[in-house]
Amino acid sequence: MDKILVLDFGSQYSHLICRRIREFSVFAELVPYDISFEEIQKHNPKGIIFSGGPSSVYSLKAPVPENKIFEMNLPLLGICYGHQLIVDKFGGKVKRANKEYGSSLLTIDNDSDLLSGIGQSVRAWMSHGDEAEEIPSGFKIIGHTQSAKAAAIASDEKSVYGIQFHPEVVHTEQGSEILKNFVLKICKAKQDWTMEGFIETAVEKISKIDGNVLCGVSGGIDSTVVALLIDKAIGNRLKCVFVDNGLLRLNEEKEVENMFKENFKVNFTSINAGQQFLEKLKGVEDPEAKRKIVGEEFIHVFSNFAKKEGPFKWLAQGTLYPDVIESGVSKGPADVIKSHHNVGGLPDWLNLEILEPLRELYKDEVREIAKILGVPEKLFMRHPFPGPGLSVRIIGEVTPIKLEISKVASKIVEEELIESGFYTKVWQAYAAVGDDKAVGVVGDERKYGNIVMIRVVDSIDAMTADWTRLPHGVLEKMSNRITNEIEDVTWVTYAISSKPPATIEPQ
Ligand code: XMP
Secondary structure, eight states, X not given: OOEEEEEEOSOTXXXXXXXXXXXXTOEEEEEETTOOHHHHHHHOOSEEEEOOOXXXXXXXXXXXXXXXXXXXXXXXXXXXXXXXXXXXXXTOEEEEEEEEEEXXXXXXXXXXXXXXXXXXXXXXXXXXXXXXXXXXXXOEEEEEOSSXXXXXXXXXXXXXXXXXXXXXXXXXTTHHHHHHIIIIIISOOOOOOXXXXXXXXXHHHHHTOOSOEEEEEOSSHHHHHHHHHHHHHHGGGEEEEEEEOSOSOTTHHHHHHHHHHHHOOSOEEEXXXXXXXXXXXXXXXXXXXXXXXXXXXXXXXXXXXXXXXXXXXXXXXXXXXXXXXHTTOSSSOOOOOSOOGGGSOOOGGGXXXXXXXXXXXXXXXXXXXXXXXXXXXXXXXXXXXXTTGGGGTBOSSOOHHHHHHHHHHHHHHHHHHHHXXXXXXXXXXXXXXXXXXXXXXXXXXXXXXXXXXXXEEEOSSSSSBEEOOOOHHHHHHHHHHHHXXXXXXXXXXXXXXXXXXXXXXXX
């Protein structure tokens, strides 16, 4: 399989470069900027992209890649900081400039393989404080903006390019076309990254492992796909465990059990551990503490199961690429945003190795695999649900009353989205509840009841999200039903914060 390597210099957008490239069926992988030359050779890439990053090339601590990369005669594309790195390494000059953030008009100055076919000008997304003052000899300027005269440079002869803007963000017009020009025309990479190919390779790799596998399934798309892939590879050596942690959506325990029993032939066991989890969460208000407790309890439940039903050598999980990045355990320098319990690692005493066959994938890629593996349509259209469940949708302590409110109100939100045709269009939707109360009137009586917060968001990959502009009529119906059908609720609010600065879940 042909591969493009993306060297991560610390931009929050680095992984998006990989994502955009994979969208046109070429495999791209994010690696740390200081990856060794030998490692790069092992990857055998068709081309290398330097990502953006917060540093300045002229600072003493500027991150620089192995020098030998520049002697490999491989096509290179530098983006933002990567652009400045190319200018600097090939003998040009970079200087501090006026900061330029947001959309700028990029005017094309010269023909080049990189910008061919994109027209005379495009809107391009800029986010930089330095710029190329002098371009290296052998390069030409192929595009400028009002404030950056060398916003795009090229040496078609060397196949080396630098662009100050970010083609990977959707705000850059024809950004994907520019990446396609680099990957397909300049690097000549083959479009052979397909999900059928992924399944074949994953099954082949898994079939080579020895020992038994314990797979935690949640009924969600990720763990179901993991279970099916492993089942395809090793059949009876796999045991799937579903843990009812008391933090699930309304009636979810029954639905998951039925779904597995009716559709798949995998070994499946359901464990009711709700009391155990809720007991441990009593009195705990801090979001990270709640996540840690849920993660630890999962491990205890698995460990007890493993003692009884083992021995197991592996614990399989449905970890995805965004989980890895956001947990800061990726290979790049991205900051920890939230600790996702399923990528925090396992304690040594558990004596299990982790098997994460989807670690490189985005959600939409997993959905495609689910379709191929024959997962029922109802399941892969279901919204993602976080591992720590309702504990991250209940603000403050998890209490039985707040759990009940969140479950029933979320069900109402879900039903109204299905009814209005919005369910499949939005990324996630739920109703959260905290400890704040507000006064209401019920009949002639004054009542001090709970406030429910409805959150419905649009997103492509959960890395960024925006609140869904639902029609007022749909919101009204949700609100009326929630206050009528749940006795303890007097007020309903709608969350209108995007991510960033908020996150999708409130805890
Ligand atoms: P945030 O709240 O960080 O969520 O914007 C991004 C996406 O991740 C889900 N999420 C989790 N998934 N374990 C998971 O498996 C977790 O601990 C976790 N926390 C958040 C969230 O539902 C959203 O889709």
